[in-house]
Amino acid sequence: MNAGADVPSEILTPxxxxxxxxxxxxxxxxxxxxxxxxxxxxFAHVVTIEAGWPPAYARAAETDGPSTVLTFWSGGPELEVLRRTGHPFFGPPWGPDVVGMVLDESPDWDEIAELLTESFCRRAPTTLARTVVRPEP
Structure with missing residues (x-):
């Protein structure tokens, strides 16, 4: 399978x-x-669910698709809030600090930028993470 071909360009580009x-x-x-x-x-992974594939993502997001989902890392109080909020967020079972997000028709790209910047800072070496300017909430 061509891994990036399944992700719509209007999601992949931003x-x-x-x-x-x-x-x-x-x-x-x-x-x-x-x-x-x-x-x-x-620190970030995007995949499109089609006809229940990939099954782990389809089960976690509770959809057979078509739907595009993003997974990223979070922590602290924000982690539990995101995992328990419900749609568009979900808590995948493959990591206690991983959050999933269904990217529906009108994603909030500012919120996504904040979440991905935080995810990057959680996964990057501390000295590298300190160089990142985090978006204002």
Missing amino acids: LRAVCLALPETREEAAWAGVRWRVRRQT
Whole structure:
């Protein structure tokens, strides 16, 4: 499967702009979808669910699709709020500090930029994370 081909360009383009603006970030094809990494750590992953595939994402997001979902890392009080808020957020079972977000028809790109910047800072080495200017909430 062509990993990035399933993610709509109207979602991939703004995600790419946010993620690649962060230092030492690279984009790569994931087993499904696209992921962004800082050094060896993935801090964001986007994938489109179609006909219940990939099944782990379909179960976690409670949809057979078509739907595009983003996963990222969070922590502190924000983590529990996001995981318990409900749509568009969900708590995937593959990591206690991972949050999923369904990217519906009109994603809030400012909120997504904040969440991805925070995710980057959680996954990046401390000295690199300190160089990042975080968006104002």
